Amino acid sequence: MEQIQTKRIVLGITGGIAAYKSAELTRLLVNQGIQIQVAMTEAACHFITPTTMQALSGKQVFINQWGEHTANHMAHINLSRATDAIIIAPATADFIAKLVHGLADDLLSTLCLARNCPMLVAPAMNRQMWENPATQRNIQQLVADGVTILGPANGTQACGEEGMGRMLEPSELARAVLTFFQPKLLSGVKVLLTAGPTYEAIDAVRGITNRSSGKMGYAIAQAALELGAEVTLISGPTALPCPHGAALMNITSAAEMFELVQKHVTDTDIFISVAAVADYRVAQPSEQKIKKSTGGLTLELLPNPDILGYVSGLPKPPFCVGFAAESHNLYEYAATKRKTKKIPLLAANLVQQAIGADDNELVLFDDAGEHVLPRANKLKLARALLQHIVKLYRRGN
Numbered sequence: 001m002e003q004i005q006t007k008r009i010v011l012g013i014t015g016g017i018a019a020y021k022s023a024e025l026t027r028l029l030v031n032q033g034i035q036i037q038v039a040m041t042e043a044a045c046h047f048i049t050p051t052t053m054q055a056l057s058g059k060q061v062f063i064n065q066w067g068e069h070t071a072n073h074m075a076h077i078n079l080s081r082a083t084d085a086i087i088i089a090p091a092t093a094d095f096i097a098k099l100v101h102g103l104a105d106d107l108l109s110t111l112c113l114a115r116n117c118p119m120l121v122a123p124a125m126n127r128q129m130w131e132n133p134a135t136q137r138n139i140q141q142l143v144a145d146g147v148t149i150l151g152p153a154n155g156t157q158a159c160g161e162e163g164m165g166r167m168l169e170p171s172e173l174a175r176a177v178l179t180f181f182q183p184k185l186l187s188g189v190k191v192l193l194t195a196g197p198t199y200e201a202i203d204a205v206r207g208i209t210n211r212s213s214g215k216m217g218y219a220i221a222q223a224a225l226e227l228g229a230e231v232t233l234i235s236g237p238t239a240l241p242c243p244h245g246a247a248l249m250n251i252t253s254a255a256e257m258f259e260l261v262q263k264h265v266t267d268t269d270i271f272i273s274v275a276a277v278a279d280y281r282v283a284q285p286s287e288q289k290i291k292k293s294t295g296g297l298t299l300e301l302l303p304n305p306d307i308l309g310y311v312s313g314l315p316k317p318p319f320c321v322g323f324a325a326e327s328h329n330l331y332e333y334a335a336t337k338r339k340t341k342k343i344p345l346l347a348a349n350l351v352q353q354a355i356g357a358d359d360n361e362l363v364l365f366d367d368a369g370e371h372v373l374p375r376a377n378k379l380k381l382a383r384a385l386l387q388h389i390v391k392l393y394r395r396g397n
């Protein structure tokens with residue numbers, strides 16, 4: 001993560017209501033160790049104050065080309081040279097048009113024109129403005145000029161209308177920025193992931209499931225995307241948003257998960273089995289709600305297919321990574337599990353520490369022995385795990 005922590009970004013804010021979200025975006029990026037230099041248009045100052053942005057970024061905010069901040073009045077050159085990327089969020093339709101035509105009539109547009117670094121643009125506007133052929137032409141031109149366009153999203157707009165044009169949420173933009181800066185170690189590599197719990201129906205309203213939140217699996221999907229992988233995520237029921245760029249397929253039962261894994265695994269380079277798959281399903285789930293009676297109730301359970309076992313047993317298996325959640329004897333059980341499953345890498349954790357939590361600690365088991373990934377939030381841990389996977393995967397290919 002060294003590369004990310006030393007990055008510097010100019011955050012350009014233009015005059016749209018989504019400017020209030022730039023405050024949160026700044027906070028998220030600063031928390032990731034990124035240095036943020038804010039440059040705002042005059043119009044942006046009607047929506048959010050430079051004081052707010054200065055407090056969050058810890059740096060003087062630039063607005064005016066003729067301001068007193070720089071002795072040589074060359075803020076546009078100085079700022080664009082001292083940055084690794086420029087992100088414009090929100091980018092209004094007007095500012096996008098300016099970028100397309102190379103107009104430079106204020107500090108922000110001038111420094112964009114003078115840049116020698118990559119630029120990311122997060123459009124934010126009314127849906128009619130977004131759909132206008134002029135805006136669509138402009139966006140196509142920016143893409144052709146090598147600018148990365150982030151969003152926009154669909155949804156309710158500040159004006160009350162519904163449709164495309166909302167700026168992406170700050171968390172999505174922050175993730176996109178982090179992804180942008182990662183070395184693309186898994187470019188062209190297809191990663192298939194299972195995540196979350198499965199749900200095995202007992203009747204129309206009841207079922208057997210477990211407490212997996214899916215957080216670890218989704219964090220691993222995010223970390224793989226950051227490295228440029230093509231990610232297919234087969235997920236049981238969770239409350240989590242799909243990591244931007246992943247192909248998400250929702251399933252309920254282990255049987256549905258197995259079916260989708262069989263379908264996609266033939267075109268997979270790395271299979272990461274994070275899902276907490278139910279080991280058993282109900283032999284005969286009732287289509288109707290079972291009414292209570294005075295006596296007890298016995299359910300017959302049948303074993304579910306071992307999905308990871310199936311994949312690792314294929315004649316030409318992808319690089320397989322398994323997970324083990326243990327409540328005790330972690331080292332012993334995990335090492336045995338890796339051998340039984342015949343997989344090159346297994347990540348083990350203690351259920352008491354992991355389930356539902358935002359952070360975790362992993363012990364990795366591979367041919368070389370054990371490696372402890374110390375307690376960290378699940379995204380950090382996922383990135384460290386991916387680095388280990390890349391090392392082993394590259395060695396074998």
Ligand code: CTP
Nearest residue numbers: 273274275277304305306307308322323324325
């Ligand atoms: N797994 C799977 N299909 C199953 C069960 C588990 O693919 N039907 C995968 C999990 O995603 C995980 C690993 O296998 O990667 C866990 O191994 P397993 O031996 O099934 O673990 P537990 O179910 O925890 O086994 P036990 O209950 O015996 O500890």
